[in-house]
Amino acid sequence: MKQFYTRLIVLFILVLSTQSVQADTATKVIVSQVENQIFKDQVEALGSLGANESVELMSTVTEHVQAIHFDDAQRVKKGMLLLEMKIEEELATLEEQNAILEEAKRQVKRFTPLIANGSVAKTNLDQSKLEVSKANARINAIKSQIDERRIVAPFDGLIGLRNISVGVMLGPGTPIATIHDDSVMKLDFSLPSLFLSTLKTGVKIKATTDAFPKKVFYGEISHIDNQVDPLTRTIRLRALIDNTDHTLKSGLLMQVTLETNIRQALVIPEEAIIPNADKNFVLVVIEKEKIKTVEKRLVETGVREPGKVEVLSGLLAEDLVVIHGTMKAKSGKPIMIQAIQKGDETLMELMEKNIP
Numbered sequence: 001m002k003q004f005y006t007r008l009i010v011l012f013i014l015v016l017s018t019q020s021v022q023a024d025t026a027t028k029v030i031v032s033q034v035e036n037q038i039f040k041d042q043v044e045a046l047g048s049l050g051a052n053e054s055v056e057l058m059s060t061v062t063e064h065v066q067a068i069h070f071d072d073a074q075r076v077k078k079g080m081l082l083l084e085m086k087i088e089e090e091l092a093t094l095e096e097q098n099a100i101l102e103e104a105k106r107q108v109k110r111f112t113p114l115i116a117n118g119s120v121a122k123t124n125l126d127q128s129k130l131e132v133s134k135a136n137a138r139i140n141a142i143k144s145q146i147d148e149r150r151i152v153a154p155f156d157g158l159i160g161l162r163n164i165s166v167g168v169m170l171g172p173g174t175p176i177a178t179i180h181d182d183s184v185m186k187l188d189f190s191l192p193s194l195f196l197s198t199l200k201t202g203v204k205i206k207a208t209t210d211a212f213p214k215k216v217f218y219g220e221i222s223h224i225d226n227q228v229d230p231l232t233r234t235i236r237l238r239a240l241i242d243n244t245d246h247t248l249k250s251g252l253l254m255q256v257t258l259e260t261n262i263r264q265a266l267v268i269p270e271e272a273i274i275p276n277a278d279k280n281f282v283l284v285v286i287e288k289e290k291i292k293t294v295e296k297r298l299v300e301t302g303v304r305e306p307g308k309v310e311v312l313s314g315l316l317a318e319d320l321v322v323i324h325g326t327m328k329a330k331s332g333k334p335i336m337i338q339a340i341q342k343g344d345e346t347l348m349e350l351m352e353k354n355i356p
Contacts (some may be wrong), residue, residue: 031323201221
């Protein structure tokens with residue numbers, strides 16, 4: 001009986017020694033769990049910014065400037081009188097035509113009752129009515145000439161720098177100033193036509209510019225062009241960005257980022273990827289009889305984001321993949337999990353946790 005207990009103790013010591021050797025020889029690794037996350041394709045482009053509405057104010061007639069009612073960089077309302085040209089001659093002609101009109105109306109009023117008793121020929125009445133119509137037409141033409149000599153704001157907006165002064169002779173096509181409706185900005189940019197299937201109005205965009213390096217502007221696609229450029233194979237898009245604070249200015253160059261094809265996807269840290277030629281592998285943790293080993297597995301990857309890789313096939317949700325120790329861990333050989341990454345922890349933070 002004493003020999004039996006002695007042999008049992010020796011056997012127990014041998015088992016403990018074997019387990020200790022296995023623990024000492026096991027490769028220490030850090031792993032991460034395969035997660036099911038919302039993933040999206042990010043497409044980047046450069047775009048040019050423009051105002052929602054933009055007009056260069058010009059004269060359509062030749063005349064001297066009599067008064068200017070706006071200042072440089074002034075905000076104006078629709079219909080506000082901005083500039084007046086000399087209209088004395090038109091006002092005099094208008095007064096003359098109003099007198100002619102009144103006289104023609106009096107003749108119509110006088111001839112109308114005389115037609116019934118035959119005192120006046122009907123042609124006299126018809127002639128007076130014709131004079132009334134002619135006078136009204138001439139008055140409307142003169143009023144139109146006066147309107148052409150008064151420049152008004154076509155919409156609410158911001159006036160630019162004025163290019164003229166009081167007394168200057170304006171001619172057709174002479175630029176006066178520009179006016180922009182900058183409450184909403186239009187961002188025009190182009191993308192390769194291969195993204196056409198994922199593009200639609202309403203897609204959200206983010207835009208940045210070197211003029212405001214710490215600020216991100218948000219908008220959405222409002223229009224997609226009706227054709228693909230046959231030379232560049234790109235398609236033009238337009239996004240609208242709210243600018244009620246009037247921060248953005250027309251003409252700015254902006255970097256545009258679109259998020260398309262939003263989907264649920266399996267995601268792993270990019271440290272887990274082991275590239276080999278044109279293929280990608282990962283080490284997946286396998287446990288048999290309470291002994292953890294790894295299995296080298298081929299995976300198909302999709303889109304990459306900073307620090308993350310989309311996995312299209314080869315893994316299942318909740319699989320554990322090695323992210324640190326991939327060079328030392330071998331298929332079928334024991335491993336010891338030092339930590340499990342569950343967020344954006346750094347390597348140092350994971351080592352301090354030392355999660356078994």
